[in-house]
Amino acid sequence: MRENLLVTKAIKITRERRGDGTVIRVFTTGGAQAIKLDCLERNAHYHLDPDGRNIVRSIEDADPLEWAARALRSSLSPMLRAAGYEEAAADVGREQVRSQIEEVAATLQHC
Numbered sequence: 001m002r003e004n005l006l007v008t009k010a011i012k013i014t015r016e017r018r019g020d021g022t023v024i025r026v027f028t029t030g031g032a033q034a035i036k037l038d039c040l041e042r043n044a045h046y047h048l049d050p051d052g053r054n055i056v057r058s059i060e061d062a063d064p065l066e067w068a069a070r071a072l073r074s075s076l077s078p079m080l081r082a083a084g085y086e087e088a089a090a091d092v093g094r095e096q097v098r099s100q101i102e103e104v105a106a107t108l109q110h111c
Helices: 064-083 086-092 095-109
Strands: 002-007 011-018 021-028 033-040 045-048 055-058
Touching: 002 095, 011 086, 011 095, 021 064, 021 086, 033 064, 045 064, 064 086, 064 095, 086 095
Parallel strands: none
Antiparallel strands: 002 011, 011 021, 021 033, 033 045, 045 055
């Protein structure tokens, strides 16, 4: 079951727990999936613009969920830009949204 972790005017972050790990998705308010983080026990990876160009990169970390939490805290805006979603990246830079993202990252670290 997919659960909403954060909804702002420009992005929505969801989490889906599966038998082999957790999938975190970042959507734009227009419904486009901008980022997909596959925090799986084996072959952890993430996608930028998974429904379009689908740029796939490995997550080289012993704890992919911890990596995802760090990425949301420090790299969400650049990742959104790399996926082609400039407006969403700009919204993430706002202080209010940054504090909400911090709460999401803390939630992920305690799963």
